[in-house]
Amino acid sequence: MPDRPTRREAVALAYLPEAGAPRVVAKGRGLVAEEIIARARAAGVYVHESPELVALLMQVDLDERIPPALYVAVAELLAWLYQLEHGLLAPGLSSGPPLRNDGDIDVS
Numbered sequence: 001m002p003d004r005p006t007r008r009e010a011v012a013l014a015y016l017p018e019a020g021a022p023r024v025v026a027k028g029r030g031l032v033a034e035e036i037i038a039r040a041r042a043a044g045v046y047v048h049e050s051p052e053l054v055a056l057l058m059q060v061d062l063d064e065r066i067p068p069a070l071y072v073a074v075a076e077l078l079a080w081l082y083q084l085e086h087g088l089l090a091p092g093l094s095s096g097p098p099l100r101n102d103g104d105i106d107v108s
Helices: 031-042 051-057 068-085
Strands: 009-014 023-029
Touching: 009 031, 009 051, 023 031, 051 068
Parallel strands: none
Antiparallel strands: 009 023
């Protein structure tokens, strides 16, 4: 039996410092995920691929703040993006932040 292709997922976050925590502003699977990614790229928004983080963020309701259990992982991602956007990363370090894989994170 051939393996079925994995259905792509995407989550978009928005962060305003006065809001306290990033919010999930878009999420979806399949064609919706592809559209989220395409629109982000068209707008010049960096797209980071982390299946583990996306799986956790897919559990967060739309327009809700991320749960405290994800603060560290998302903060590391935001800090890395800031460094990337401001040219503060050494050459060769732009492939992605060193996000930890905390497999026991519960966002429910």
